[in-house]
Amino acid sequence: MIVLGISCYYHDGSAAIIRDGEIVAAAQEERFDREKYSPAFPIQAINFCLQQAGVTIYDVDEVAFYEKMYLKFERTIISHLIGWPFTFRNFLDTMPLWLKDRLAVSFAVEDELSFKKPVRYIKHHLSHAASAFLVSPFEEAAIMTVDGVGEYACATWGSGHGTRIDIRQEMHYPHSLGLLYSIFTAFLGFRVFTGEGKVMALAEFGEPDYLDKFRQIIDLRPDGSFRLDTRYFSFNKGETMHNKRFEELFGPPRPPGPDFTDRHYAIAASLQRMTEEIVLTMARHVHEQTGLNKLCLAGGVSLNVTANSRIREEGPFDDLFIQPAAGDAGAALGAASYVYHALSGRPRGPVMHSAALGPEYKDRAIEVLLRNSGARYRRLERDELLAETARRIADNQVVGWFQGRSEFGPRALGNRSILANPANPDMKDHLNRVVKHREPFRPFGASVLRERVGDYFEFDGDSPFMLLVARIRPDKLGSIPAVTHVNHTSRIQTVTPEHNGIYYDLIAEYYRQTGMPMVLNTSFNKKEPIVNTPDEALACFNDSGMDCLVMNQFLVERNDR
Template sequence: MIILGVTHPVLWNNGACILVDGKLIAMVEEERLNRLKHAVDMPAERSIEFCLNRAGVTLDDVDYFAVGWESMKGHKKREQHIWEYKLKQLPFSHEDKRIRFVRHHIAHALSSYYVSGFDHSNILSFDGSGGGESGLLMAGEKDDFRIVKAIPNRSSWGHIYSLITKALGFRYHSEEGKVMGLAAYGEPIENEFKFIDWDHDIPIMDKKGFKKYFADLAQRKNGEDLNQYHKDLAATAQQALERAALQMSLYLHNITGSKNLCLAGGCALNCSMNGVLLRSGHVDNIFVQPAAHDMGTALGAALSVYKDVTGHRPEIVLEHPYYGPDYTNEEVEYELKRYKISNYKRCGDIAKETATLIAENKTVGWFQGRMEFGPRALGGRSILGNPKNKDMKDIVNKSIKGRESWRPFAPSFLSEDYAGYVKEPYNSPFMIIAFHAIEEKVSEIVSAAHVDHTVRVQSVRKEIAPRYWELINEFKKITGVPALLNTSFNVAGQPIVCSPRDAIMTFFGCGLDYLAIEDYLVWK
């Protein structure tokens, strides 16, 4: 059975995945292929083409098209018209009998629960909005789930966080991660969000109070320096999100008794919140699907349809996100020659040579194997540096990424060693949980730790990412530090690189010292 999962083109971060007989074969975001950040309101045409090619099938071979959005039935005519118009842009008929629609937040939720490996779990999906609600609280038991409570759009935690993002002068629905990073520099403003009523099973927002607050909220002007109020406002938004997540997850725990928690939806990309949840008394095990934003609904929809058809969830435990395109050495060399690049060589041990360069404080674009999905680069398409060098954060932010100096980076650790650097360690393959660093270890990873000494760990296993593991291990042999500073291989405003061409253009367009692309090492 072949199931093609796709996002509905009304969304941001569109993409596709494909399941063949219950196995995930491919998954990719449209922005990586069309090079348009977030691929907003765009059909996942190139993503679908890639997934089909990777599986060796055509559209005619597909048994079901699973769409992570509810059907148009029962909605207002205006909404129906927009949704139908967008759906017609996909490369199969919008009236095809093979289409199965899956409610947006159910798709989000199942994209996490059904691949978590948990037999039972509390499930929390929340974002800006998705159809008729901004989130769902659910309980999963083996192959089944039930909805416990819905979060109405008027109490949207994703929306409030995005409005604060906009008020701070950052891009709405795009740069919420900046608010999370900025929050560490501030202190929450007491009783700032008076429109939130916390005295319910789950917090709700007063619509009139909400509108008045944001109507009166001063907007940071373009070019205006960030002041302490801005930092405190970011801290206030972060604290409110964490408090809401704690209250909602505790509510589920009190009903089910489960200490497992699966997260999805755009809010689940908030690493600081995820760390707070993991450290709470009512969560022992946590799973956050790495493409927790709208792209994940393609996966969740496909998983949901599989379960509906077979009667059971697929036997998938998501241990890595490397389901995108990959390229051969021959394809890499072709591109190097096509661009008439002369400064390159083919290495017998690219991991060892790259580790030596990083230990010498060189920055490297690392392009290896199949591309990862999700907004975090995890060693497939990464920019790497020496975490022990206290100046490396500023070098990468200023000379390579073109980012604000206060924004943090994250460490990729050998899975065998990260527990010696963080308090209360927990398996973290997706760089989506913030941990408190052990104070005396911070100096070893200073450029990959935040100002509050939290670290967004990626734990790298040899059997999952062998070449990346070898690189970190070689760096450890040289420096004694089992970690690298890791950030996504892109510059500000651009998607993460996908192809050799993308990597070469980005490399020569920024301040990177070297490019390690498959077995080739390139320099300027």
């Protein structure tokens, strides 16, 4: 059986394909159309998935869509009616999108793909739940999904057993942690979708002095559910989702730009602390109600690495599995998984140990590109390539690293990465200023050998998708400044030979040369989606401050040096 999963029309349009229980491919449309968080119908991602599976659309048994659009439309209409006439302008802006695309998914699938069978529509948060549980290593587990909003639900919890998922409680719009985080992201002068991670980084520079004000607008219950005081918000009523009463409480919004005050830091810190308090309270309640010791997480809020880590460290669960594409991209995989396993009753397939589900490119195609572009390059044998790359990182060169299949989800995990020396105290500022061209307060993560993670971090476990942070051991503070955030933590990826292949071997070689069992790892991009193809990698390399580029077996030097 072959099932194609699709998500689109809001953000993170994606496709995933499951064949005979195995996740054959999954990719975001942004990697192909080069629009960050592209909401488009993911025709290019779909074509890639079909090609990777070696099938045509006529071989596909089921197409699964990640939410029930008519139910979502019902909620949209009701919320506009409740706020009428103040929602009139927003109504006029959104209705064309509904009539053109969102209510016509089945027609789009038929027109774009020539797929004639009925589309299977899976509830939004059920797709999230399936994306985490059905690909996890757990036979049974508690499940939490938290994001902006699906049809009505903004957060759910339940349990999974075998191929069955039971959603036991939902929290409905507008009482949404994801929306709250986005409202404050915009209030603090960042763009929604691209700015939430910046707010999370900014939070560590302040103290949560505004927590009492947050408690004025959020009524948190003992089970982790909460209600927003809607008098402070203007849902569907204007250009912003906060109002004058909100500004009387928190002050004026920060205009976009480089300047921050203590108030901005404190608001970010309070928001982050409130987020952690909510999800931790929810996790404790879920454990109490289910009696299960494993937890699966999905939904956009599950990309909040600090909140995830507090659940891991302070929560009652023995183990976590977090879907690497926890946002709406992963819901395409969840919808496909739910149809394949839960609805069709087929046994679960291999565990999702790796997010390397995108395209890969052969040496011949890369060499043709390099030759035709006039690049300076050498082809090296594997051991020589690893030794040379490790040496360059140790010499404080910034290395573009392009290997194997691209990653599914927002994290670069050693296939489309920029690598650097974590021990260099100047490297963080150099990367932010010269290579990535981004805000100076933003930290970088570390990829560390799994067997050596305890040497530097107060952490013992797996973090294969860089969705957890770890506190740096007191005796190691100062030794890895390029990956140390202001609160003495680092976002970490644990790397193993079984699941990371040549990337593990590179870090192992770096450890052999330097005694340092990790490298700094950041995504291979510059204000654009992560590079997908060799052409994009070469263009990004030439337009940045990277010192060299490694693509498969080829080491590329800069032409301007």
